[in-house]
Amino acid sequence: MRRQLPILIVFVSGVFMVIQYFIPHESFEFIYEYAMDWIIIIGIFAMLLGLWSLTRASVSKVQAKAPGWGFSVMTLVGLATMLFLGFYKGNKSIAEGTFFMDLFWYIYTPIQATMFSLLAFYIASAAYRAFRVRTVLATILLVTALIIMLRLIPLGPISGVNQWLASWILTVPNMAAKRAIWIGVGLGATATALKIIFGIERAYMGKD
Amino acid sequence: METIGIWIAALLTLGIFSFLYKDNPFYKFCESLFVGISAGYWFVTTFWQVFMPKLADNLIAGRFYYMIGAIFGVLMLLRLFPKIGWLSRWSLALVVGTTAGLYFTRYLVSNGMVQVQNTIIPLYVKGNLSQTIGNLVIVIGTFSGLIYFFFSKEHKGAFGGLAKLGIWFLMLSFGASFGYTVMSRMSLLIGRMDYLLGTWLGLIR
Amino acid sequence: MKKTKAVLFSILIILFFFNLSFPQENLSPLPPTEVRASDTPNDNGHSITVTWKLSGDDGADKKNVVAYEILRSDSPTGEFIVRGMVPAGNNTYQDRGAKEKEDKNYFHPHKDFYYKVRAKTLNSYSESEVAGPAQAYGEWFHLGKLPVFVGTVTFTIMVLAFISLARKGKEFYVRPLAGIDAVDDAIGRATEMGRPILYILGLGSAADIATIASFTILNRIAKKTAEHKTKIIVPCNDPIVMSVAQETVKAGYLDAGRPDMYKEENIFYLTSMQFAYVAAVNGIMLREQTATNFYLGKFYAESLILAETGSVAGSIQISGTDEIAQIPFFVAATDFTLIGEELYAASAYLGREPLLLGALKAQDLAKAIVMISLALGALAASFHLGFFLKLFTVQM
Known part of the structure; x- marks a missing residue:
């Protein structure tokens, strides 16, 4: 019951989804749509598990006065504020112009945009790291990156050649390599999906 | 509100940037606030935008087959109770099984069939040398790239040579992606600088 | 006699030019012909495909057809309602509807429908004869996905075969x-x-x-x-x-x-x-x-x-x-x-784990098959043999 039934559920639902791909008939389409909705609903219920985990971890840090517990208080304050503001006026709580949305625009959005923009620094430091490696492979990577990067910048007499080379690299060897990766990933993913459906790969199920 | 908002946003922006120097209390403050706010935001918006229309509205409209999803959802929550926590595996099994089946055909088609289909190209194009060379390179590149991914044969001899060619193609492609992304990442930084110097300090317009 | 001929000829010429100089505003175009309606293949059962032969005036200088309207009715003599329109030059239309009964646009399967196609010029139109009856019904196998089916069965057998070999101790x-x-x-x-x-x-x-x-x-x-x-x-x-x-x-x-x-x-x-x-x-x-x-x-x-x-x-x-x-x-x-x-x-x-390693071997075999297909396909394409490509073409 504890192990066999879940494996059976995986098998039945997996085989059904593979079969429904080939069957256009509406009866299968309906079940497919329900199943997709059920998955979303399960995900929504699981959100509570997430909130529980975050809250419990933060609270226990505060209780134990662990190093940096004050920051856990900040997390809890942020979370509680959003939950309160998001529900206290029913479904009107998250309309544009509410305090809930103000917090979104003035706290959430700028931090998110800044985190994202850190990539500008990291892409440079990663390039430097690759530059220091000095192997054939790292050199191929860097030289190609340079050619592609410079395609938009005027380089005088070699501009035309560089632009031609950049577009050739993007459409020919780059495409070839990507296809090899895509095909490999396709085979790996389909094989893994089969192993899951047939219950061969089941580490994700845990043990008793 | 707007002025206060812009000040808060600008200070938080600086707080995150300070991480580039080193980890510090200012960053920790921004980080922990960000985690709390984002988790709350995500819960609230998912509740109003997904839970209500997908479950509550459907149940009110009498579509009771949505109850099945709700039951599986509740089973998922039983994880919180160690004695009956194993019941959550049923929900997990439904999620994993369904999507494994879904992804099986999806990967087979988009990563398998379609790629093979796109690579079936003539090796010789009459009167068009550059296309002939291009097609040859694509076929050779895909071919050698696949050889690199062989697991059950040692990369030795001619096979090893082809695998090496394959990894060269892969590196070329990685370099191309790398170079291609640089500009867009720079523009993100410019966007933040614009906020600090323009919207906040009004130094640039 | 000669004079009469000359007069008649002049009248003809005048009529001819007269004809040219006046736009034929109210002359309707030639109607579409050979209209056929039948169930759309490989679908969920809520669509009928209508095909026709283009109007003789489609693409002509005058009486130029600009679009076709597709009309449907429950009976050959009943009221026909416009279901859709396609620009001139097109000769098929998929009349598609929703599968949910409560939807306003619900398309009733297993029910007789009749179709007409209307060729439209800027200021006139003409209608084809009524085609039908046709019924929509859902299929139980998508023939366009046959290559995927073959791929699925082959790959599944390969993976399972290697896993069972591994289980036997190979x-x-x-x-x-x-x-x-x-x-x-x-x-x-x-x-x-x-x-x-x-x-x-x-x-x-x-x-x-x-x-x-x-x-x-x-x-x-x-x-x-x-x-x-x-x-x-x-x-x-x-x-x-x-x-x-x-x-x-x-x-x-x-x-x-x-x-x-x-x-x-x-x-x-x-x-x-x-x-x-x-x-x-x-x-x-x-x-x-x-x-x-x-x-x-x-x-x-x-x-x-x-x-x-x-x-x-x-x-x-x-x-x-x-x-x-x-x-x-x-x-x-x-x-x-x-x-x-x-x-x-x-x-x-x-x-x-031998079982998982077995699956890896199956992946390699599949890769080999892909590579052989690529090589054969490239050769076939070089010699303009299109059939090979069709083996991998999937209709959605």
């Missing part, structure tokens, strides 16, 4: 993989330094195949960390992923015979928002001083932020993803990268 060789060989060293290093290991499953959901592959790897690594008595931290960005990761790690500790050492609080949820998650993981890396970081699963733009932070902190880093756009950043910023398919192979490598 051993398969797999070549060494640098990223995998590094795993043991990386765990050993963390143990020596007395620092924890960080395992990031990426941003995928528990249903993403890459995430599931990563769970299997996590299970193996957890077992090793339990044996080494090294702490493993798994911050998650999806609650279901967190739940599964807890089960997986716990199972690894059980496998190692150390269930007592398992600590659930080390596998926790942070937030589902991408960059908030990254901000927090960055903090964990620096504050916990993780010796080894694993990034295995689905990654997006955050890949480089994580990998660079870890790199600056001096951690050994092993990465792997099937997200093609992120592989370059992992290659540049981490010590070892499992590229694409290697991520899926890693679980088999680490566990050395």
Whole structure:
């Protein structure tokens, strides 16, 4: 019951989804749509598990006065504020112009945009790291990156050649390599999906 | 509100940037606030935008087959109770099984069939040398790239040579992606600088 | 006599020019002919396809047809309602409707419908004869997906066959993989330094195949960390992923015979928002001083932020993803990268389980088939043999 039934559920639902791909008939389409909705609903219920985990971890840090517990208080304050503001006026709580949305625009959005923009620094430091490696492979990577990067910048007499080379690299060897990766990933993913459906790969199920 | 908002946003922006120097209390403050706010935001918006229309509205409209999803959802929550926590595996099994089946055909088609289909190209194009060379390179590149991914044969001899060619193609492609992304990442930084110097300090317009 | 002829001829000429100089405003175009209506193949049963032969005035200088309207009725003599319109030059239309009975646009299957096609000029029109009756019905197999079906059956048989060979005790060789060989060293290093290991499953959901592959790897690594008595931290960005990761790690500790050492609080949820998650993981890396970081699963733009932070902190880093756009950043910023398919192979490598290795062999055989197909296909295409391409063409 504890192990066999879940494996059976995986098998039945997996085989059904593979079969429904080939069957256009509406009866299968309906079940497919329900199943997709059920998955979303399960995900929504699981959100509570997430909130529980975050809250419990933060609270226990505060209780134990662990190093940096004050920051856990900040997390809890942020979370509680959003939950309160998001529900206290029913479904009107998250309309544009509410305090809930103000917090979104003035706290959430700028931090998110800044985190994202850190990539500008990291892409440079990663390039430097690759530059220091000095192997054939790292050199191929860097030289190609340079050619592609410079395609938009005027380089005088070699501009035309560089632009031609950049577009050739993007459409020919780059495409070839990507296809090899895509095909490999396709085979790996389909094989893994089969192993899951047939219950061969089941580490994700845990043990008793 | 707007002025206060812009000040808060600008200070938080600086707080995150300070991480580039080193980890510090200012960053920790921004980080922990960000985690709390984002988790709350995500819960609230998912509740109003997904839970209500997908479950509550459907149940009110009498579509009771949505109850099945709700039951599986509740089973998922039983994880919180160690004695009956194993019941959550049923929900997990439904999620994993369904999507494994879904992804099986999806990967087979988009990563398998379609790629093979796109690579079936003539090796010789009459009167068009550059296309002939291009097609040859694509076929050779895909071919050698696949050889690199062989697991059950040692990369030795001619096979090893082809695998090496394959990894060269892969590196070329990685370099191309790398170079291609640089500009867009720079523009993100410019966007933040614009906020600090323009919207906040009004130094640039 | 001659005079009469000349007069008649003049009249004809005048009439002719007269005819030219006056626009034929109210002259309707030739109607579409050979209208046929039949069930749309390979569909769910709520559509009928109508075809016709273009009006003789489609593309003509005058009386030029600009569009066709498709009309439908329940009976040949009943009222016809416009169902759709296509521009001139087109000769098919799919009359499609909803499958939900409560939908306003519900298309009744197994019911007789009659169709007419109307050729329209800018100011006039003409209608074809009535075609039908036709009924819509759903099919039980999509013929356009036959190549996928063949692929599915073949690949499934291959995987199962190799797995059953493995079950019977056949051993398969797999070549060494640098990223995998590094795993043991990386765990050993963390143990020596007395620092924890960080395992990031990426941003995928528990249903993403890459995430599931990563769970299997996590299970193996957890077992090793339990044996080494090294702490493993798994911050998650999806609650279901967190739940599964807890089960997986716990199972690894059980496998190692150390269930007592398992600590659930080390596998926790942070937030589902991408960059908030990254901000927090960055903090964990620096504050916990993780010796080894694993990034295995689905990654997006955050890949480089994580990998660079870890790199600056001096951690050994092993990465792997099937997200093609992120592989370059992992290659540049981490010590070892499992590229694409290697991520899926890693679980088999680490566990050395014969069954999983068997599946790997099937993947290689499939790759060989793909390569042979590519070679044959390129040759066929060079000689303008189109049939080969059709073997791989999928209709959606």
